[in-house]
Amino acid sequence: MNAHLLIVEDDPSLNQMLVLHFEDEGFDVEGAITCAEALERVAANAYDLLLLDQQLPDGTGMELLTEVLSREPGLPVVMMTGQHDLELAIEAIEKGAADFVHKPVETAQLQQIVSRLLENRRLSRKLEVLRGEEDAPHQVRDLIGRSTAMLTVSKEIALSARSAATVLISGESGTGKEVVARLIHRHSGAEGPFVAINCAAIVDSLLESELFGHEKGAFTGAQGRKLGKFELAQDGTLFLDEIGELAPALQAKLLRTLQERVFERVGGTQQIGTTARVVAATNRDLQAEVAAGRFREDLVYRLDVIQIRMPPLRERKEDIPLLVEGLLQRIAGRIHKPKSKLTEAALTHLMAYDWPGNVRELDNMLTQASVHARTGVITPDLLHLTGSRAQAEASGTTASSPAPTEAAILRTLEEVEAEHVQRVLDYTRGHKGRTSEVLGISRPALDRKIEKYGLRVPGR
Secondary structure: OOOEEEEEOOOHHHHHHHHHHHHHOOOEEEEEOOHHHHHHHHHHOOOOEEEEEOEEOOEEHHHHHHHHHHHOOOOOEEEEEOOOOHHHHHHHHHOOOOEEEEOOOOHHHHHHHHHHHHHHHHHHHHHHHHHHOOOOOOOOOOOOOOOHHHHHHHHHHHHHHOOOOOEEEEOOOOOOHHHHHHHHHHHHOOOOOEEEEEOOOOOHHHHHHHHHOEOOOOOOOOOOOEOOHHHHOOOOEEEEEOHHHOOHHHHHHHHHHHHHOEEOOEOOOOOEEOOOEEEEEEOOOHHHHHHOOOOOHHHHHHHOOEEEEOOOHHHOHHHHHHHHHHHHHHHHHHHOOOOOEEOHHHHHHHHHOOOOOHHHHHHHHHHHHHHHOOOOEEOHHHOOOOOOOHHHHHHOOOOOOOOOOHHHHOOOHHHHHHHHHHHHHHHOOOOHHHHHHHHOOOHHHHHHHHHHHOOOOOOO
8 A cells, every 4th residue: 555645835836846756656645735735634634644844824834743743643744944944953853753854855865764754654553563462362373283174274374375365264262263363464475564353352332443443533532543453454464353243333344344445434534445454263153143143144255255264172182292292382481480291191181171262271271280380290180170071081981971962962052152151160260361261252241141141150
């Protein structure tokens, strides 16, 4: 996407010359003659950089600089003046100008300045994204596993990375859907950043602003313009986690964005183009959500151009020994202790467990065990698998277990979900933070499920 420049210069000849020069360099350029015209354009458009003359018919460039930066903090502004006044240059820099040039303007010098400032702006936006991810929960950096299921996933990642098509990653919570999304981005060669947002972790009233940004005054508390994830992910990848939780109104806006590759900020009227590649993930059956009237079928078609299914850990138990080795190595770095070792008996217990929380639950359990392993050896008593089939299966006592009854099999998804959430609540002794982590949902989403199903929270 080309950078958008605004040139504010009251000399029509110079204004036109600069507009034509930067258009020839591949920029989207607009010109303004007065302060009033410039402010009107800034209010209606999103610019990446502003070239600003000091002397204007209805005011000074310094006054306009202050007004523009109050509306658009961080917007690079290059001041231009015919006055060789050092104090004026110092004042402009102190008030937020990114650079200062004297007339007559040398286009080669100006081109160099503009290119440098735009690159700095791109890097600062990328840094903003990375800082926003610093507090994100630990993710396994790479896929671990040699099972047939994981080899299939690896091939699908390679094929997806070669395409710019939208990808839908399905699978239970904790299976590593974000890991797959990051690998697709890494191998795609995209120049832009990887930007992630959990659609279930933010209330609907704020999620639209997080995705598409907002203009100053769009709602109470909107004190300035904010860039949304679609803008921050330009030329990169936007990962929409838990897409199945998206409200109907946002589903409609996302569909339009995917179809037309444009969107509007909340409270804005300008159409902004997007070059972000969308990768979405869900632990829901979206076709079932469509049938229930909770999700748009046309949006499913837009998201499900390429689908990757992440298998639950219980379907690839042969990968558990490799996962344990990889996770223990990384856990040691996180907790600043030597790498723990697992006894054969402990590994047998892990292999026998069903892992409702998948790899995330395994990571969490190994972390706790490593912290409490005083000798650096993890034994079965350090693995809190109470309530599971692990001990019974490990000792072989479940061989004669009766087959499940028809009533146990023919249950609705909501009944299964309610039972599973209750089981995890019991396992964590009512700790909502840990329960949310195991289930891979936000605290508000957990509270809604507790209320919806009338679940019991231990300890209350």
